Amino acid sequence: MGWSELRGTLDDPYRPVYHAAPPCGWMNDPNGLIQFRGRYHLFYQYNPRGTHCADCCWGHMDSADLLHWRHLPIAVWPGPGGYDAAGCWSGSALDTPGGIALLYTGFSGQGRAQGQCLATSPDGVRFTKSLSNPVIPSPPVDFSPLDFRDPKLRREDGRYVVVTGSHREGKGAALQFVSDDLLHWRFFSVLAESDGSTGTMWECPDFFELDGRHVLVVSPMGMGRARNIAFIGTYERDRGRLRPEHWVDLDLGWDFYAAQTFPTNDGRRILIAWMDNWGSKARPTEPHGWVGCMTVPRELSFLPDGRLRSWPVRELERARGEGLRASDLAVAGTAELEGAGGEALDIELDLDWGSARRMGLDVRRSPDGSERFRIEFDREACTIRCDRSRSGAGAGELWPESSARCETTSLRVLVDRSSVEVFADGGAVVLSHRCYPQPGSDGVALFAEGGEALLKRFACWPIS
Ligand code: DQQ
Numbered sequence: 001m002g003w004s005e006l007r008g009t010l011d012d013p014y015r016p017v018y019h020a021a022p023p024c025g026w027m028n029d030p031n032g033l034i035q036f037r038g039r040y041h042l043f044y045q046y047n048p049r050g051t052h053c054a055d056c057c058w059g060h061m062d063s064a065d066l067l068h069w070r071h072l073p074i075a076v077w078p079g080p081g082g083y084d085a086a087g088c089w090s091g092s093a094l095d096t097p098g099g100i101a102l103l104y105t106g107f108s109g110q111g112r113a114q115g116q117c118l119a120t121s122p123d124g125v126r127f128t129k130s131l132s133n134p135v136i137p138s139p140p141v142d143f144s145p146l147d148f149r150d151p152k153l154r155r156e157d158g159r160y161v162v163v164t165g166s167h168r169e170g171k172g173a174a175l176q177f178v179s180d181d182l183l184h185w186r187f188f189s190v191l192a193e194s195d196g197s198t199g200t201m202w203e204c205p206d207f208f209e210l211d212g213r214h215v216l217v218v219s220p221m222g223m224g225r226a227r228n229i230a231f232i233g234t235y236e237r238d239r240g241r242l243r244p245e246h247w248v249d250l251d252l253g254w255d256f257y258a259a260q261t262f263p264t265n266d267g268r269r270i271l272i273a274w275m276d277n278w279g280s281k282a283r284p285t286e287p288h289g290w291v292g293c294m295t296v297p298r299e300l301s302f303l304p305d306g307r308l309r310s311w312p313v314r315e316l317e318r319a320r321g322e323g324l325r326a327s328d329l330a331v332a333g334t335a336e337l338e339g340a341g342g343e344a345l346d347i348e349l350d351l352d353w354g355s356a357r358r359m360g361l362d363v364r365r366s367p368d369g370s371e372r373f374r375i376e377f378d379r380e381a382c383t384i385r386c387d388r389s390r391s392g393a394g395a396g397e398l399w400p401e402s403s404a405r406c407e408t409t410s411l412r413v414l415v416d417r418s419s420v421e422v423f424a425d426g427g428a429v430v431l432s433h434r435c436y437p438q439p440g441s442d443g444v445a446l447f448a449e450g451g452e453a454l455l456k457r458f459a460c461w462p463i464s
Contacts, residue, residue, distance in 0.1 A: 014436055017463060018319060026292055027044050027291065028257075028258065029274050030042060030044050030258065034262055035263075036100055043058045043075055057074050075121075076102065084117060088106065088117070090149065091103045091104030094160070098122060103117070105117070115133070115136060116135060116151045117130070118132070118135045118182055140175070143175065144201075148164060148166045149165055151163070160179045160181075163175065165203050171199075172198065172218065173190055173202060174192050174218065174242075188240045189240025190241070191207060192231060198247065200222030201220070201221040202221075203218070210300055210302065214235040217271075226257045228251060228257060228259045231244035232244065232245055232246060248307070249404075250271070250430070251273065252402055254434075257278070258273060258274045260273070271295075271297070271298045271310060272294050272297050273294065281394075282397040296313070296414055296421060298310040307428040316463070323459050324461075326455065327457050331446045331448040332453075337445060337460070341444050343416070343439070344417060346414055346415075346460070346461045347413040349410065349413075350457045351409040351411075351446075356379070356448040356453035357379050358379065359448040361374075361446055362375075364420070367443065371392055372441070372443075373387070374390075382406065383405055385403040386422060388401065393437075402433070404431060405429075412424075412427075414463075
């Protein structure tokens with residue numbers, strides 16, 4: 001859909017209630033996440049002229065609570081004929097003495113080098129590009145200048161450090177550069193590199209300290225499907241090298257890519273990702289003039305057993321309406337939970353196996369049960385599975401299901417008008433999906449197969 005046909009519709013059944021989405025047009029990666037003068041800023045890859053990815057600029061919104069987003073003017077646009085003529089691609093933001101500094105990738109056109117560019121703003125709203133752009137024109141010679149992008153800025157040891165994605169010899173790499181003034185940069189280190197099994201190109205690297213450990217998040221290309229992985233290890237600060245001990249998937253749902261994190265003033269590390277993916281063929285929001293949205297913001301931490309935990313920010317709990325609770329119910333077959341439905345929900349539940357072999361929860365369920373998004377535990381396989389094969393418009397063109405190993409049978413499920421995010425195993429397992437049910441498909445049901453399960457605790461709140 002192009003510029004002249006773009007318009008929102010009043011009967012849009014898919015526009016999220018509490019997830020960030022573009023006013024119209026196309027959205028992909030979150031960029032420049034930052035808390036600046038008390039407000040949270042979310043920039044994003046944005047094409048306001050169509051519902052496809054092209055000539056991306058940086059869309060901009062801000063929020064006081066990470067849930068209600070206010071649209072702001074576009075921060076940076078591609079410049080005609082120059083180093084960013086074909087797109088201002090992904091990057092990051094930093095609070096500096098002069099206001100917000102953005103570092104983004106200037107894409108001048110197919111088959112040409114990508115370079116890192118600076119834009120600054122004293123007020124956090126109007127940005128000016130540096131006359132010295134691109135401030136980092138190319139990577140060291142053995143890395144690909146055609147795939148050199150997504151700078152993530154931080155302050156370390158009194159200087160600016162940026163980590164940028166690239167590759168050499170078909171292996172993804174995260175490169176670090178340092179600067180004293182954001183304008184003059186020198187190559188510092190290869191922070192980490194794929195061994196061949198973790199991607200051929202690393203997009204959107206992000207590096208930070210979390211509870212005394214170091215985490216490198218990357219969006220690897222060439223791992224079979226869209227994934228975001230986090231390497232956890234120790235940082236040799238002098239050499240600028242991460243010694244990874246292991247890596248994990250941040251989210252095993254189909255719609256999660258280009259995750260970026262930022263620190264908050266109250267000491268949290270918050271992550272937001274694009275809740276869609278490059279391979280998705282179903283775009284049922286297109287007739288309504290927009291495509292793409294973000295995940296709910298998630299706080300990162302480590303569980304007592306050392307696993308990385310993602311959990312919805314606590315602000316969401318304040319947006320809960322009057323809840324419906326239940327406990328100690330036997331479940332056999334399918335049991336609709338009357339009064340628990342809705343298109344925007346926050347659900348928590350603890351199940352017990354009893355004699356069941358499979359059990360779980362259906363959300364966005366139609367009254368006759370023909371449409372539903374299913375979340376299922378399998379006792380023997382020790383897995384959790386999301387099945388969206390009957391979840392509404394476009395279901396036939398979406399990857400039907402995803403699954404992960406899962407040890408416990410407690411869930412937190414966030415439902416919005418075109419998404420379901422599932423948090424299991426205390427937040428160590430997350431599965432995020434888009435789905436496009438009909439407006440009347442808003443029921444919630446429990447099910448158990450092969451025996452009788454026990455619902456120990458259930459709570460469901462509408463989010464408004
Ligand atoms: N999207 C951006 C790139 C990035 C990719 C372009 C990841 O900067 O590598 O829209 O989705």
